[in-house]
Amino acid sequence: MNPARRWFLGGLLSLMGGCAAMRELPWPRTVPPEPQEADLGLRYHEWSKPGHARYEGPPPDWGTQPPRYKTYPDVPRITLPTPLEEEGGHLMAVMRARRSQRNYRDEPISLVELGQLLFAAQGITYPPGELRAAPSAGALYPIELYVLAHRVTDLERGAYHYAVQTHTLERIRAGDLRDAVSAAALGQGFIGEANVSFILSAIFQRTRWKYRERTYRYVLLEAGHIAQNLCLAATALGLGACPVGAFFDDDLNALLELDGHNEAALYIVAVGRV
Numbered sequence: 128m129n130p131a132r133r134w135f136l137g138g139l140l141s142l143m144g145g146c147a148a149m150r151e152l153p154w155p156r157t158v159p160p161e162p163q164e165a166d167l168g169l170r171y172h173e174w175s176k177p178g179h180a181r182y183e184g185p186p187p188d189w190g191t192q193p194p195r196y197k198t199y200p201d202v203p204r205i206t207l208p209t210p211l212e213e214e215g216g217h218l219m220a221v222m223r224a225r226r227s228q229r230n231y232r233d234e235p236i237s238l239v240e241l242g243q244l245l246f247a248a249q250g251i252t253y254p255p256g257e258l259r260a261a262p263s264a265g266a267l268y269p270i271e272l273y274v275l276a277h278r279v280t281d282l283e284r285g286a287y288h289y290a291v292q293t294h295t296l297e298r299i300r301a302g303d304l305r306d307a308v309s310a311a312a313l314g315q316g317f318i319g320e321a322n323v324s325f326i327l328s329a330i331f332q333r334t335r336w337k338y339r340e341r342t343y344r345y346v347l348l349e350a351g352h353i354a355q356n357l358c359l360a361a362t363a364l365g366l367g368a369c370p371v372g373a374f375f376d377d378d379l380n381a382l383l384e385l386d387g388h389n390e391a392a393l394y395i396v397a398v399g400r401v
């Protein structure tokens with residue numbers, strides 16, 4: 128083969144090889160993925176449903192429990208004054224008193240108390256900017272709040288949505304949902320005995336359009352803020368609260384007719400008279 132012909136064939140082969148290799152590359156897509164498809168947080172959300180990880184191969188090795196506290200034993204240590212209940216007023220006493228309570232008395236709570244709890248969780252505290260009791264990234268408020276009411280004076284049993292703007296409850300389902308919510312929460316019976324169970328869900332797109340890949344972080348952080356407000360408000364009202372993160376996502380979503388994709392349940396807070 129003469130040198131010119133060999134050079135031509137060599138070039139052709141390397142070009143073909145290059146094309147084949149390029150087919151394997153994650154070639155940029157001309158059509159951007161749908162927001163839900165691009166959102167890795169949402170994929171993680173699916174994967175973290177109870178039992179799901181086990182179906183995808185051998186069970187993960189989650190390691191052992193690390194020490195509860197971090198400490199620097201060899202550096203200077205400054206003893207702080209003992210926290211005083213008087214400093215900071217009532218809030219400090221409430222924070223000290225808050226405990227996760229799972230035993231509730233068989234007495235109703237009032238609609239006034241329920242209203243206070245909802246206001247503490249999501250109420251509008253600064254009407255000019257429609258800002259709420261709990262902070263929200265970009266004031267986008269992705270969290271929705273639902274109430275499963277079991278023993279509330281002057282309130283029919285059922286599932287309600289808290290309409291923030293009007294400070295009203297919208298009844299989305301009537302009836303006794305105690306067994307259903309308790310079963311959805313991995314059979315944790317105390318949730319069925321609570322006067323009310325709050326369910327916090329997220330509408331991811333409310334945050335996603337602006338904060339993109341930070342979305343999943345932000346919605347979980349915000350649910351935490353709201354749940355803590357609920358727990359502290361319950362304590363301040365002399366009620367008991369317990370946050371609950373263990374539940375079958377699909378069952379809880381189904382209870383509220385959430386699609387689990389655009390809007391998904393994230394957290395339960397059970398509240399009852401103690």
Ligand SMILES: Cc1cc2nc3c(=O)[nH]c(=O)nc-3n(C[C@H](O)[C@H](O)[C@H](O)COP(=O)(O)O)c2cc1C
Nearest residue numbers: 225226227228229312315317369370371372373374
């Ligand atoms: C994210 C999260 C999920 C939790 N899930 C549950 C739960 O499913 N069931 C339950 O009984 N308690 C649950 N708890 C309550 C913890 O068990 C409780 O906060 C912990 O024992 C510390 O007690 P304390 O809240 O009284 O300080 C949860 C707490 C958090 C923060």
